Amino acid sequence: MAEGDYAARTRIILDGWACRWKGLPNGQRQITELLLPGDICHAHSGMLLRSDHSIATLSTCIIAEADPTELTALLKQRPMVRQALRWSSLQTNSILRTALVNNGLRQADQRLAHFICEIWARLQSVGLAKDGAFSWPLTQIDVGEIASMTSVHVNRTLGKLRRDGLITLHKRRMSLPDMARLAESCDFRPDYLHLKAELGSSDP
Amino acid sequence: MAEGDYAARTRIILDGWACRWKGLPNGQRQITELLLPGDICHAHSGMLLRSDHSIATLSTCIIAEADPTELTALLKQRPMVRQALRWSSLQTNSILRTALVNNGLRQADQRLAHFICEIWARLQSVGLAKDGAFSWPLTQIDVGEIASMTSVHVNRTLGKLRRDGLITLHKRRMSLPDMARLAESCDFRPDYLHLKAELGSSDP
């Protein structure tokens, strides 16, 4: 989907990684959010807003598409589904705010560490991270466009995290030997993801 | 309102400027959004989420508070109000994404220029900017916490914009002598605010 398009159907990522991004006339790009398996793509249905950003896949993906009329019906009948969509929008909001803090305040090493922690937590919550290890399809260029730094500096910074024994990254696979130390190094506190506790409270 | 609080009542800013912000243990702060007159404060009602950020005023403010039960009733009866709230949430989203691009990709002068343009556009849309001039209650420290830079660098950068004849800032009043050149200097395109066109389409 490209910037300026009218919001398309609601989609859900079943497998693979995608992202939302915005570009500048000079060619620079900024990835604003990662879309991981289980994430909802557009919940704009019915608002007829022009999208202000683009969406792209970062790996091969399997994506489910919701039929608009059925979705509307579902939303009328099932308040919990409506609530889930609203929850998703608030979580997105919260993740965006945290990204702003992360990219704005922390410097390279802590910034990447925090980003890695977030991915870990999100994948963990959908069962895709076992023993602190998970698939990592991102190139260093991708990471640069997420963390607002050049791929060269991403490379050097990942090297530092490696030398510090905080991460192992090989063949598109990331593993975190010492999760506690990594989280502490960048003050990662997963509250902002609203993952466990709130999922429980929305059960009844 | 402070981080960790449970989301409070829905409020609307009638006059003055406020903001949402997050802090780091070392004392650094990042302002993630400005709340201008007409903006809605929390539309989280009923979700019982812990807030992941704090809210503060940046000037003296006049704020309206909505009665939770009346608001719930209103939302049931008036689909347009519900739509307006959803629209507000999407706009917030969009503004956050643009801030991420702005702070991440542009450098100091263009970054501040773009920020100033955004404020102008938002104030303009609620009738608070006449002839490209408007109230500017922010200190340079505030601006630094918005744009992720030190107040010293904000000072030097504002000086540059002044010398370039792009802004005039005196006694808490900002005016933009050459709006077109300012907007062009930072590639400001207000689409992402979804201001005019969409307000029209939600009229019927």
Place this chain on the structure above:
DNA sequence: CGTATGTTTGAGGACTTTCAACATTAGTGG
């Protein structure tokens, strides 16, 4: 009118970028 808050300016240093070259990996077609 004094004190706290905010602005302005200088010099030096730190982090990050840029440019460039080279090594490695992944993808494609024979």
Place this chain on the structure above:
DNA sequence: CCACTAATGTTGAAAGTCCTCAAACATACG
């Protein structure tokens, strides 16, 4: 299955942007 080409990763040196520290100045508030 291998060979070849494009994409990605890695490393060095130099330059820039921005930050830190510090002090002087202006402004706002009680």
